[in-house]
Amino acid sequence: MTAVPALAVEDLSVEFRTRSGTVKVLDHVGFSVDKGETVALVGESGSGKSVTAFAVMGILDPAGRVTSGRALFGGADLLALSEHDLAEQRGRELSMIFQNPRTALNPIRKVGQQIADVLVRHGGATRPDAPRAAVEMLKRVRIPDPERRVEAYPFELSGGMCQRIMIAIALACRPALLIADEPTTGLDVTTQAVIMDLIGELAHESGMATIFITHDLALAAEYCDRIVVMHAGHIVEAAPARELFAHPRHPYSAKLLAATPGETVSLAELASIPGGLPDLRRPDLPACRYSDRCERRLDDCARPLPHRVIGERHTVSCWNPL
Amino acid sequence: MLKLLLSRLATAVPSIVGVVVVTFMLTRLLPGDPAAYFAGLAASPQAIAEIRTKLGLDKSLPEQFVAYLVDLAQGNLGNSLSTGQPVVTEIATRLPASAELTLLALILAVGIAIPLGVLAAVKQGTWIDHLCRIATTAGVSLPVFFTGLLFAYVFYYLLQWAPAPSGRLDVFLSPPTPITGFYLIDSALTGNMEVFWGALRQLALPAISMAIFSLAPLARMTRGSMLSVLGSDFIRTARASGLAPGTVVFTYAFRNAVLPVITVLGMVFSFLLGANVLVETVFAWPGIGLYAVNALITSDYAPVQGFVLTMAVLYIALNLAIDLLYGLVDPRVRLDS
Numbered sequence A: 001m002t003a004v005p006a007l008a009v010e011d012l013s014v015e016f017r018t019r020s021g022t023v024k025v026l027d028h029v030g031f032s033v034d035k036g037e038t039v040a041l042v043g044e045s046g047s048g049k050s051v052t053a054f055a056v057m058g059i060l061d062p063a064g065r066v067t068s069g070r071a072l073f074g075g076a077d078l079l080a081l082s083e084h085d086l087a088e089q090r091g092r093e094l095s096m097i098f099q100n101p102r103t104a105l106n107p108i109r110k111v112g113q114q115i116a117d118v119l120v121r122h123g124g125a126t127r128p129d130a131p132r133a134a135v136e137m138l139k140r141v142r143i144p145d146p147e148r149r150v151e152a153y154p155f156e157l158s159g160g161m162c163q164r165i166m167i168a169i170a171l172a173c174r175p176a177l178l179i180a181d182e183p184t185t186g187l188d189v190t191t192q193a194v195i196m197d198l199i200g201e202l203a204h205e206s207g208m209a210t211i212f213i214t215h216d217l218a219l220a221a222e223y224c225d226r227i228v229v230m231h232a233g234h235i236v237e238a239a240p241a242r243e244l245f246a247h248p249r250h251p252y253s254a255k256l257l258a259a260t261p262g263e264t265v266s267l268a269e270l271a272s273i274p275g276g277l278p279d280l281r282r283p284d285l286p287a288c289r290y291s292d293r294c295e296r297r298l299d300d301c302a303r304p305l306p307h308r309v310i311g312e313r314h315t316v317s318c319w320n321p322l
Numbered sequence B: 001m002l003k004l005l006l007s008r009l010a011t012a013v014p015s016i017v018g019v020v021v022v023t024f025m026l027t028r029l030l031p032g033d034p035a036a037y038f039a040g041l042a043a044s045p046q047a048i049a050e051i052r053t054k055l056g057l058d059k060s061l062p063e064q065f066v067a068y069l070v071d072l073a074q075g076n077l078g079n080s081l082s083t084g085q086p087v088v089t090e091i092a093t094r095l096p097a098s099a100e101l102t103l104l105a106l107i108l109a110v111g112i113a114i115p116l117g118v119l120a121a122v123k124q125g126t127w128i129d130h131l132c133r134i135a136t137t138a139g140v141s142l143p144v145f146f147t148g149l150l151f152a153y154v155f156y157y158l159l160q161w162a163p164a165p166s167g168r169l170d171v172f173l174s175p176p177t178p179i180t181g182f183y184l185i186d187s188a189l190t191g192n193m194e195v196f197w198g199a200l201r202q203l204a205l206p207a208i209s210m211a212i213f214s215l216a217p218l219a220r221m222t223r224g225s226m227l228s229v230l231g232s233d234f235i236r237t238a239r240a241s242g243l244a245p246g247t248v249v250f251t252y253a254f255r256n257a258v259l260p261v262i263t264v265l266g267m268v269f270s271f272l273l274g275a276n277v278l279v280e281t282v283f284a285w286p287g288i289g290l291y292a293v294n295a296l297i298t299s300d301y302a303p304v305q306g307f308v309l310t311m312a313v314l315y316i317a318l319n320l321a322i323d324l325l326y327g328l329v330d331p332r333v334r335l336d337s
């Protein structure tokens, strides 16, 4: 089977201008997602996962600027599209769901209307048909009693229900790509599993590609085909989920794995990763942004990072991998 | 919504009771003896005592209070000592004058401030944002009476564009048949365009002076509130869903941002109601503020009492309206009650 990429991000760099200087948040980031595939973007908080997603969606803060790269999607470069053309694609061809479903929904608009807004905008339904279509969407995300729930406001629903509404909004127009940015953070464990299963099933049904952003490697391994590990705005390793779990090659992936509770590691044995992310405003950022925290550092590590292909769909950016 | 209305009405009852008591006490505690004032400078003590008895001022306070309540229940606010007219009648003719001026000023202010604030937030850092900042700074630093005087001087005295600041209508025109008491509405309803334009010309300068002042807090709040809403998560969701910019700004952002603006609107309105005394003085506007000031100077307590009572009831009604407006916009308020 030859894999067809749904989205290919190449060489993506993003800077933020702040009062205290320019922050090089993303540095030549590249990865791809095939049609029907689920890829996890994993890394500790602040490593640039959300910024990657926002850049692809074209919804970066005004302070953020894409300084290089392409995001190939459906034959076009999303980063080169005008805001008008990109808005046509958003919500129809590529969708996104967010952390904190409660604040991600308009607090004073009925959830049914919020779904209807997207459908009407992208021609998925006409205004008169939209309420019925919204009920259909609620059924698809398995919300009980959908006829009554379309009339609800977000504050009348639980966090899990709100996330289902978010999913309904995102999938209303059957997009080819879904980016889920920590969709289960803040939900209880049972709801977490339900939401993940739901996203997985709906993606499978429609052959949709999914990027699942998380800081939880265990969750990523359970639900995803491949894992892309991100650290301080660099992609440090990308590999099939099982392979990464069995043989992490980048020192950071290994540390991340050791910090993940699982069958083999008990909570007591959990290692924490020493040090923190480097200050990305530094003018003299080292070539390897992990080097200050790395136990395997060599003299070579000061040179520009290599991009090593070390297996079937397995790459690592490191001078001294495991 | 009905539940909200009823619960807010219920909370208004104690306020009304309080107002009735306070207005009574206040006027009795004001300095100055109305009986002495009306008897005249040369009056004998007997004459003063006679007048005091006639006014019921010789009775004990509780007795006076009961008499006051009985009168109030019959819609009788007493007579003005200086004009001899019933206070209710005088307020009824003067309130529309103030209300027409205040409302027009407010409509002007809202009509400019809200689009300005929204645009300033949407196009943050552009010339329109700077314009908004200048307007809000200028607005608060220019007191209403100063703008009023300046306008009268420039547009009436120097340029002769505006009519003399001499009340609601030129002396050559007769007021329209009273329907609402608002000259603009009444003249439009009766099709009297000459009076309509005449009234509008008289209204223009005082209304614009008041509008400039109230524009500032409204525009500032609109801009700030829009900015904070535009940065919120659900706006990101709306953008990520590809919704049209108009939908994002108005249906999603503005409806949420309008809530604190409504609060400021209520504050500005009640401020204008009370503070237009100065504008009324500058433009010889036969409004309720001027009436109250004159009554206060002459220790004519029935009009003062009537004024305070009217203002308090207006104020309570205004807050009620604001609460209901809030409930209309925000479902969380509606369902909390």
Ligand SMILES: Nc1ncnc2c1ncn2[C@@H]1O[C@H](COP(=O)(O)OP(=O)(O)O)[C@@H](O)[C@H]1O
Binding pocket: A016, A017, A018, A023, A025, A043, A044, A045, A046, A047, A048, A049, A050, A051, A052, A061, A063, A064, A280
């Ligand atoms: N609006 C912004 N202004 C300045 N820096 C930002 C902004 N948004 C994100 N960043 C920076 O980008 C980095 C990555 O952030 P983010 O993508 O949110 O991390 P993650 O999603 O992986 O937790 C952080 O260091 C953060 O400080």
Ligand code: SF4
Binding pocket: A251, A252, A288, A289, A290, A291, A292, A294, A295, A296, A297, A298, A301, A317, A318, A319, A320, A321
């Ligand atoms: S490149 Fe060198 S410093 Fe960086 S992670 Fe690899 S071994 Fe460590």
Ligand SMILES: [Mg+2]
Binding pocket: A049, A050, A051, A181, A182
């Ligand atoms: Mg994030």
